[in-house]
Amino acid sequence: xxxxxxxxxxxxxxxxxxxxxxxxxxxxxxxxxxxxxxxxxxxxxxxxxxxxxxxxxxxxxxxxxxxxxxxxxxxxxxxxxxxxxxxxxxxxxxxxxxxxxxxxxxxxxxxxxxxxxxxxxxxxxxxxxxxxxxxxxxxxxxxxxxxxxxxxxxxxxxxxxxxxxxxxxxxxxxxxxxxxxxxxxxxxxxxxxxxxxxxxxxxxxxxxxxxxxxxxxxxxxxxxxxxxxxxxxxxxxxxxxxxxxxxxxxxxxxxxxxxxxxxxxxxxxxxxxxxxxxxxxxxxxxxxxxxxxxxxxxxxxxxxxxxxxxxxxxxxxxxxxxxxxxxxxxxx
Numbered sequence: 001x002x003x004x005x006x007x008x009x010x011x012x013x014x015x016x017x018x019x020x021x022x023x024x025x026x027x028x029x030x031x032x033x034x035x036x037x038x039x040x041x042x043x044x045x046x047x048x049x050x051x052x053x054x055x056x057x058x059x060x061x062x063x064x065x066x067x068x069x070x071x072x073x074x075x076x077x078x079x080x081x082x083x084x085x086x087x088x089x090x091x092x093x094x095x096x097x098x099x100x101x102x103x104x105x106x107x108x109x110x111x112x113x114x115x116x117x118x119x120x121x122x123x124x125x126x127x128x129x130x131x132x133x134x135x136x137x138x139x140x141x142x143x144x145x146x147x148x149x150x151x152x153x154x155x156x157x158x159x160x161x162x163x164x165x166x167x168x169x170x171x172x173x174x175x176x177x178x179x180x181x182x183x184x185x186x187x188x189x190x191x192x193x194x195x196x197x198x199x200x201x202x203x204x205x206x207x208x209x210x211x212x213x214x215x216x217x218x219x220x221x222x223x224x225x226x227x228x229x230x231x232x233x234x235x236x237x238x239x240x241x242x243x244x245x246x247x248x249x250x251x252x253x254x255x256x257x258x259x260x261x262x263x264x265x266x267x268x269x270x271x272x273x274x275x276x277x278x279x280x281x282x283x284x285x286x287x288x289x290x291x292x293x294x295x296x297x298x299x300x301x302x303x304x305x306x307x308x309x310x311x312x313x314x315x316x317x318x319x320x321x322x323x324x325x326x327x328x329x330x331x332x
Contacts, residue, residue: 003211005145008092009162009284016119016162018083018085018129018257018289019054019081019083019152020054020055020131020212020285021052021053021054021285022053022278022284022286023053023055023202023274023285023287023288023300024055024056024057024085024212024284024285024286025045025048025053025055025056025057025261025285025287025288025289025290026057026058026059026060026061026062026067026287026288026290027040027041027045027056027058027060027061027066027070027071027287027290028041028061028063028066028067028289028290029063030044030290030292030293033142034063034066036074037066037070038066038069038070038073039073041070041074041167041290042070042071042073042248043070043074044293044296045070045074045075045076045290046075047290047293047296048072048290048300049075049079049082051296051300052100052298052300053214054081054082054086054181055082055083055085055285056080056082056083056084056085056086056314057084057085057287058069058085058086058125059087059133059186059216059287060085060287060289061087064086064087064121065120065121065124068125069124070127071084071124071125071128072124075128078127080129082128082129083128083129083130083131083161084125084128084129084130084131085130085131085133085164085212085287086125086130086131086132086133087132087133087234088132088133088134088154090134090150090153090154091150091153092142092146092150093134093137093140093147093150093151094143094214095134096098098315103265117209118248121137124194125159125320126159127159129160129161130159130160130161131160131161131164131184132151132154132157132160132162132163132164132165133163133164133165133168133186133212134151134163134165134182135149135165135168136148136165136166136172140247144172144175144238145175147157147252148165148175148176148179148183149181150154150181150182151163152164152181152186155210160163161187161255162183162184163183163184164183164184164185164186164212165184165185165186166187166214166304167185167186167187167196168187168320170195170196170199171195172185173185173187173196173197173211174201175300177201177210177211177282182208182210183210184210184211184212184284185209185210185212185215186211186212186213186214186287187212187214188213188214189211189213189214189215189216189277189283189319190213190215190216190217190218190222190273191218191222191254191258191272191273191316192218192221192222192254193218194217194256194316194317195302197211197213197277197280197282197283198280198317206331208282209282209283209284209285210282210284211283211284212281212283212284212285212287213230213277213283213289214284214287216273216274216277216286216287216288217270217288217289218255218274219274220289221252221254221255222255222258222269222270222273223268223269223270223273223291223295224269224270224292225289236294252321255269258272258316260312261308261312266306267302267305267306268298269300270295270298270299271299271301271302271305272302272308273300273307274286274288274306275302275305275307276298276316277301278302278313278315279308279313
């Protein structure tokens with residue numbers, strides 16, 4: 001791997017007054033029990049900040065309450081550059097879904113599975129600038145356009161820097177990106193699942209990056225963490241029953257087809273996964289789970305390894321075509 005200097009993730013400009021870094025990190029326990037995990041996770045978050053990460057993701061954090069505690073421990077004093085992605089819902093959607101009055105504020109409350117009361121999680125996040133992300137329930141009588149308009153109203157809440165719509169279909173992404181209120185859109189997007197944010201759409205070519213890519217590492221299949229615990233330890237090796245070969249083949253056949261990205265041993269697959277997502281000009285941010293210490297700088301060094309070549313991008317986006325000859329890198 002080239003270079004051993006610490007990487008720096010440059011901050012990306014966005015429309016409005018909120019700026020998201022190209023990588024957003026979701027805090028999680030790195031193998032220790034929760035009380036003992038707070039200090040090491042907070043130290044990792046501070047290291048992320050030193051390396052240029054200014055955006056932290058509680059939407060996909062396994063325990064938003066724990067993540068909020070770690071953020072508060074890591075950053076006890078205000079930092080105007082920090083932005084936290086949180087789950088929330090506009091008031092009318094909450095009122096419809098609960099068939100009753102909404103709480104005073106749902107911003108930063110996190111999903112119901114959080115181990116801390118929502119009001120405590122929200123209190124821990126006071127002082128952080130927040131982007132509120134919400135998902136439209138297709139069963140709701142509130143149509144998608146009305147839902148987006150209601151969500152935009154959360155921008156008036158204290159501490160809310162912007163809003164984001166979690167999209168499940170390409171049609172939803174189109175509606176959000178073309179909406180005159182300019183909300184952000186988020187969707188799953190990885191080397192293994194390029195359908196939602198991968199194809200270029202004429203309506204997205206505004207010159208503004210308004211999309212947040214989620215599950216960039218495809219559930220750990222693109223960085224190897226699917227085989228290990230969050231701290232990098234082996235997952236129950238020798239205790240869990242072996243995985244059937246058929247299941248392994250179905251889960252990792254797509255990963256094996258990406259071997260050409262690492263054949264020269266000048267980048268890891270995780271670095272290629274992050275780099276690919278951020279080649280799309282409409283993507284502002286790639287969301288990742290907090291890597292263990294030994295993997296953090298490797299993944300953030302994605303800008304220091306050879307960029308994906310036109311031939312590699314062509315093979316990724318048109319796998320049915322035979323790859324074109326590629327010039328050898330560095331004269332090797």
